[in-house]
Amino acid sequence: MPIYEFKCLSCGRRFEKLCSLGETGENLACPQCGSAGPRRVMSGFAPRSAGKDGFGGSGSMGGSGCGGCTSTNCGSCGH
Numbered sequence: 001m002p003i004y005e006f007k008c009l010s011c012g013r014r015f016e017k018l019c020s021l022g023e024t025g026e027n028l029a030c031p032q033c034g035s036a037g038p039r040r041v042m043s044g045f046a047p048r049s050a051g052k053d054g055f056g057g058s059g060s061m062g063g064s065g066c067g068g069c070t071s072t073n074c075g076s077c078g079h
């Protein structure tokens with residue numbers, strides 16, 4: 001069974017709960033204030049800002065190569 005993350009709409013408390021697939025949270029209650037119907041939030045799927053479409057431009061990756069070569073030694077491409 002998956003672990004879903006929920007957020008209480010009343011007090012804002014976030015909590016994780018192991019529940020059956022497709023659980024929407026309607027039947028759950030906030031562990032802090034007891035308010036029913038917490039909202040399910042998705043976690044772990046946040047898009048990374050440093051995707052393959054951006055090379056950063058300023059070499060913020062710290063010696064992991066540049067956009068022009070695959071080597072960690074950019075002296076080979078004059079970068």
Ligand SMILES: [Zn+2]
Pocket residue numbers: 008009010011012013030031032033034035
């Ligand atoms: Zn709450």
